[in-house]
Amino acid sequence: MAEKTTSTVPKGQKSQFAVPYYEISYDKFFQFGVSVDCVVFGYHENRLKILLIKRGAAPFMGMWALPGDLVYPNENIDVAAQRILRDLTGIDNLFMEQTKVYGQVDRHPAGRVITTGYYSLIDIAKHDPHASAWADGVYWMDLNEVPKLAFDHSDILKDALQILQQRVRHQPVGFELLPEKFALADLQALYEAILNESYDKANFRKRILSMNLLISLKENQKDVPHRPARLYKFDKQRYDELIAKGFSFEL
Amino acid sequence: MAEKTTSTVPKGQKSQFAVPYYEISYDKFFQFGVSVDCVVFGYHENRLKILLIKRGAAPFMGMWALPGDLVYPNENIDVAAQRILRDLTGIDNLFMEQTKVYGQVDRHPAGRVITTGYYSLIDIAKHDPHASAWADGVYWMDLNEVPKLAFDHSDILKDALQILQQRVRHQPVGFELLPEKFALADLQALYEAILNESYDKANFRKRILSMNLLISLKENQKDVPHRPARLYKFDKQRYDELIAKGFSFEL
DNA sequence: CCAAAAGTGTTCATTCTACACCCATGG
DNA sequence: CCATGGGTGTAGAATGAACACTTTTGG
Numbered sequence: 419m420a421e422k423t424t425s426t427v428p429k430g431q432k433s434q435f436a437v438p439y440y441e442i443s444y445d446k447f448f449q450f451g452v453s454v455d456c457v458v459f460g461y462h463e464n465r466l467k468i469l470l471i472k473r474g475a476a477p478f479m480g481m482w483a484l485p486g487d488l489v490y491p492n493e494n495i496d497v498a499a500q501r502i503l504r505d506l507t508g509i510d511n512l513f514m515e516q517t518k519v520y521g522q523v524d525r526h527p528a529g530r531v532i533t534t535g536y537y538s539l540i541d542i543a544k545h546d547p548h549a550s551a552w553a554d555g556v557y558w559m560d561l562n563e564v565p566k567l568a569f570d571h572s573d574i575l576k577d578a579l580q581i582l583q584q585r586v587r588h589q590p591v592g593f594e595l596l597p598e599k600f601a602l603a604d605l606q607a608l609y610e611a612i613l614n615e616s617y618d619k620a621n622f623r624k625r626i627l628s629m630n631l632l633i634s635l636k637e638n639q640k641d642v643p644h645r646p647a648r649l650y651k652f653d654k655q656r657y658d659e660l661i662a663k664g665f666s667f668e669l
Numbered sequence: 670m671a672e673k674t675t676s677t678v679p680k681g682q683k684s685q686f687a688v689p690y691y692e693i694s695y696d697k698f699f700q701f702g703v704s705v706d707c708v709v710f711g712y713h714e715n716r717l718k719i720l721l722i723k724r725g726a727a728p729f730m731g732m733w734a735l736p737g738d739l740v741y742p743n744e745n746i747d748v749a750a751q752r753i754l755r756d757l758t759g760i761d762n763l764f765m766e767q768t769k770v771y772g773q774v775d776r777h778p779a780g781r782v783i784t785t786g787y788y789s790l791i792d793i794a795k796h797d798p799h800a801s802a803w804a805d806g807v808y809w810m811d812l813n814e815v816p817k818l819a820f821d822h823s824d825i826l827k828d829a830l831q832i833l834q835q836r837v838r839h840q841p842v843g844f845e846l847l848p849e850k851f852a853l854a855d856l857q858a859l860y861e862a863i864l865n866e867s868y869d870k871a872n873f874r875k876r877i878l879s880m881n882l883l884i885s886l887k888e889n890q891k892d893v894p895h896r897p898a899r900l901y902k903f904d905k906q907r908y909d910e911l912i913a914k915g916f917s918f919e920l
Numbered sequence: 921c922c923a924a925a926a927g928t929g930t931t932c933a934t935t936c937t938a939c940a941c942c943c944a945t946g947g
Numbered sequence: 948c949c950a951t952g953g954g955t956g957t958a959g960a961a962t963g964a965a966c967a968c969t970t971t972t973g974g
Contacts, residue, residue, distance in 0.1 A: 618963095618964065618965070618966085620964095620965090620966085621963070621964065621965085624963095625963090638972095639972095641973090642972075642973080643972075643973045643974070644971075644972055644973070645970065645971035645972045645973095646971075646972065
């Protein structure tokens, strides 16, 4: 920012270099609000879910929205995103990644607020308790049943889903949605839910196992009315090694 | 932004819902500056280049930096990015895409400024004139020779390059860097420059041609001291059709 | 013994890789 | 006629898709 040495500027507005540098802070340029909005994906009973809140204040009171908040002037935006999810779920250091910035002038009725989308993946069974215990305004909504959301949150959700689908095909990102120990069929069902496709069981497991990213545990499912499946866990260490070598996971 | 109904907030700071909604605009939350920074890739003589400016004002005066500017309070951020490149190159509607948001508290010495990175691809031969004629502060720098940049611009550049490499492998994005008519060997050299790899000539052309994204012109290179190559152009229409059908280009 | 889902093996088609070879032009 | 890079064909390897089959559990 403020890097240009010359510039054409919109009529009636002076460039930031028309005034001494140290006055910039008090300038009309510093009037933006900054927020983050979180698209939290969960997975339960073969369905993709998303964490929504019911707004209890204007604007858009009573409408569904993504959890989000304004960023404090002395707060990094990544930290703000973590803070919001900590408030909702009680968990720190959740996997989170930026999606996009939304900078339309009129996107917030209260003033100029630009927001950054984040998406996150969590295992509902493990992390849900705090969220559902917290206020009456937080719910896991089936992705297929999400109504129109407040602000431009429908767009933010749409973009986040697309990015998730893209990620999941090229990086083993989906594991955060599963319990630590899982069967290959669970993983397959997860991929099918996210990508809206179906895969051949034999070929799916061959592909996944050939990547050597799963550690076969010496443990099986219990109390299932059929042959119990072998459980696996994700080998994070091996993944990091492969990534460091420029490996790209392709589904 | 301002979506939560309850929240724990940093000590000593009140949530935006502790005050009536309509007062938010005058709140301490609205003190951010917002900027955009552009990573403009060009391509010339088998080398990837990037457009840099030499800063003529504090802070970081005299250092190399990405072209960027503060966003006006009434300006969409995408529009701001286009404006900056229009100033530099005289071209409107350049291909541009967001990379990431940079929201570290201390990233700008003049105050709290968050910035959004954009990358853009342009054909130097076609679009350069304005840039090089414009002031003495704008240069095409070989990507391998870029020094440490002002602010966190080195990070922004690094991320943008990574995103470009990712894009180029999955979408035919690189064409913007070439003249409208090009030979297959030019395209191959471009991919090799961006991805730092080399490909078998025969296999590369088979792969590219099998996608049916190139239109073979009835025209060859001229004045080359060897068999002149057939020229092609990118079939944008066909590309849009394929994308609409969920096609994904894989290199 | 049956149902249900886990888990494996095989075949055939397709794609990828490496490499050899021919072609057209300027000098 | 040579050097240079354009352009093509092919054999063998590797991968992928489809599908049949075996295994292990609970009821």
